[in-house]
Amino acid sequence: MRYAICYVSTVNPALSETEIQKALEFSKNWNNDNGITGILLYSEGNFFQVLEGGEQLLKDLFCRIKADERHNNIIPIFQKQIPGTKFETYEADFISLDDRYKDEHFDIYFAHISLLDPSIQSSVKYILNNFTEGIN
């Protein structure tokens, strides 16, 4: 059984854009090395992340993420088991969303979401739409 975690959080205001990019890059590498799929977006002070992977691996990772002082106000949206053999081999790309937002990126986010487990796609789309509102 795969597990999925989705949350939003607020960036630590002391963080520079370079440090944010570093966190995104680290996440991308570690997750790809450990068979975790999903997306991590940064937009105007907030993070939005969806993670899919082995249950224990993800729970342990989420403990580390929650303890990370680079962000706070972590609001879990869902944490649940998902029936997910279909996307077992999918390697997610992580996309940062910032002031230099470009229209074509939006298509990429939705392409990524369509690769997530079908049972969580609609809620992720809904949240993502709200998350990106005002940028479009």
Ligand SMILES: Cc1cc2nc3c(=O)[nH]c(=O)nc-3n(C[C@H](O)[C@H](O)[C@H](O)COP(=O)(O)O)c2cc1C
């Ligand atoms: C918004 C945010 C998202 C993160 N997402 C991940 C992630 O998906 N995978 C990961 O390995 N680390 C992620 N990290 C980094 C972890 O919080 C943590 O620094 C990392 O797992 C290393 O753990 P350690 O500092 O206890 O060694 C994220 C950090 C932040 C601020």
